[in-house]
Amino acid sequence: MEIWALVAASVGIVATGLVAGTVFAYSNSVMPGLRKADDRTMVTAIRLLTSSVANPVFLIISNLALVAQIAFVVLAFVANLLSAWVGIAALVLYAATQLITFAGNLPLNKAIINGGEPTADNGWHGLRTDFEDRWTMLNHWRVVTAAASTVLLVVAVGMM
Template sequence: MKMTTLLLLITAVLTALIAGLFYAYSCSVVLGLGKLSDTEYLKAMQSINREILNPVFFLSFMGTLILLPVSAFVFRGQPAFIFLLLASLAYLIGVFGVTVAGNVPMNNVLDTFDISGSSAEAVKKMRDSFENRWNLLNTIRTVFSVITIALVISACIWNKEV
């Protein structure tokens, strides 16, 4: 197997992992969290947002951000290039960009919110200002993740080495 093919396969696996994470979150975790009380919801989100900051997540999240454009560069002049270029843009804007500009700032605000020291009204207000917007942004990340992996799969199909 050529090194370029191995690069493409690793890129595809990392992209699939991150797409799977957002997909699973959208179709299961969000639904389960939505059934919790306001306090339980905010505590669960605080815990999840803290725990996701780990090396395994960063490997797939940042690895995809790096390997997509590297793969596009390596495959320039070949049929797979356009798919990898579009995948890079979709990931950069719709996954990484939305996360950094949208979800992370919201997570940071939630992280500093003192749930146990707040009134029920303040807890409800925090949930109301957080949940729907955060879920919308996560849905956007999910859609763009799926688009990204579809483009990477297309690159794999069009790559004559695979």
């Protein structure tokens, strides 16, 4: 059972790390770069980026991270491993990542996508203002929770 827990944790580390890396890339390069763009360019770019991120590969990886973490916790408890408790902490942090995504970032994505095509420059500015600062702050939190989840999974493996 311990070997399967190790496999699940390893898959969880890779998948969660990929999610953490994706949200980190947005916090570290995409959003700072778009902050320098004019309103119309920023809104158009966000619309294009948002629609491209919601692809099967990313959806599989983000769901695989959750499934692998759950499997690790279950298998670690069955094997009576102390690392199961660290796995729970990692799982809670990854669940927080998903909660922030579904309750915060995705509704903002939908709002900016469904905001129509403004006919005046101030319409583009309004779409940007309603989106940018809140989305960016929520994404920074996703970086923290996903990265911390990954680190805790590595710690859990080290305890095995």
